[in-house]
Amino acid sequence: MSSYPYADRFPVNRTFPEQGRDRADVLAEMTQLAKEEDQSWETGRVSGTMYCGDHDHYSFMNDVFGLYAHVNILQRDICPSATRYEGEVLAMTLDLFNADAVTDGEPVGLVTSGGTGSITHAVLAYREKAAQDRGVTRPNFIKPETGHPAFDKACHLFGVELRRAPVDPVTTQVDVEWVRANIDDQTIGMMGSACNYGYGTIDPIEALSDLAVEAGIPLHVDGCLGGFILPFGQELGLDIPVFDFRLPGVTSISADTHKYGYAFKGTSTVLFRDKSWRNSQYFFLTDWTGGKYCSPGMDGSRSGGLLAATWAAMVQLGKEGYRSYAKAIFDTSKAMQDAVRSHPELKILGEPTFLFSFTSDEFDIYHVNDFMRPRGWRFNGQQYPNALHMAVTRPQTQDGVVEAFVADLAEAVAYAKEKGQEPAASGAVYGGVAGGMNDEADEFIKMFMAQMMDEQQALPPL
Ligand SMILES: Cc1ncc(COP(=O)(O)O)c(C=O)c1O
Incomplete structure (x- = not known):
């Protein structure tokens, strides 16, 4: 693909233009490109990527986005509605994953910037909690070979050794006995997919959950892709096994609102069986000259628009x-x-x-x-x-x-x-x-x- 895909039609901005352009002119140029590019997936021949594909839905969300796009939700006092939208997106998603079945913890979550964001937050939380509770200093994490590369990336970023469990070549599901044999006292957690990106298959989450309980280590279920569609398949009577908080070993779940949640790109959820997991990765800096600083996740400023549009998609549908x-x-x-x-x-x-x-x-x-x-x-x-x-x-x-x-x-x-x-x-x-x-x-x-x-x-x- 060319680095200058439209050089034959529009000037390339190699430098910051001195003079601004007319708004209508800018908008017309961009509208033309966006409409042309949409044609490639509107045919229905493109795998994934456009989950909703309904321009009326996008236009409704654009209206909502526009109401809050300029708001920074770090400033909660200016925008209390962000607290409402975020809390309710999490509550609705916790409900979808049957968090009410949890009797041994207080289920909570975080809204993140995407699947990779949710996964990295979970791995960070697992590393921090293992260090705090068990004194783990040489952390390792186990993923099936089919687990998303976001786990490899998170382990790379946070200094965690990644152990890749083989999968059965026919079923494509993880070898649970291999996982069992490779857990040690430095294992901070493991994961299974519901479903994986490669094959759309679901790992034996119930067996992994039993193993998690037995070994006393947390289990993350990656529902980034399947999280907002598989539970509805279960409700429709399809043969989809239970993979959520009803299983006692499931300690966190990632589910992307920006995939089958039909929200705009830029939001996902990560849910924890108990608040202690999420809170273990909270960041505090109390002695900074700019004031006392704390943040619940890795992001700093965030747009209220994406959050509002995600909430709107969920309650509207x-x-x-x-x-x-x-x-x-x-x-x-x-x-x-x-x-x-x-x-x-x-x-x-x-x-x-x-x-x-x-x-x-x-x-x-x-x-x-x-x-x-x-x-x-x-x-x-x-x-x-x-x-x-x-x-x-x-x-x-x-x-x-x-x-x-x-x-x-x-x-x-x-x-x-x-x-x-x-x-x-x-x-x-x-x-x-x-x-x-x-x-x-x-x-x-x-x-x-x-x-x-x-x-x-x-x-x-x-
Ligand atoms: C199973 C699974 N997990 C995680 C991700 C990562 O999500 P994102 O691209 O939003 O970071 C994907 C993306 O397709 C996925 O399919």
């Missing part, structure tokens, strides 16, 4: 709204999975839910991607084994999308069969599919990714 969206998504995912299963050359990994992943033993699955990409399909690419994943969201529930998937997939399979094990043009990059990266050495891949990030974040000279 209500459980009824979420349930009906969930039904359409689960039905669509099943229809797409049936299409994949109708091809004996394709194989779905594990027992997925709303998100599924498929591979092939007969050909490199990226040939399927190569064929479908020009038709507007954007799957997420995976490796070990090479696989394509489709996170079904509301845009796929539109009329005609499943039918197009069925037809294009059939042609793509025929194309891939011709190509066999010849190398495909595309390969696996998290959140998307990039070209030509299969079978390259790790160092080369890191260099390539660093260059890609450089070019996207800090523009090189023209």
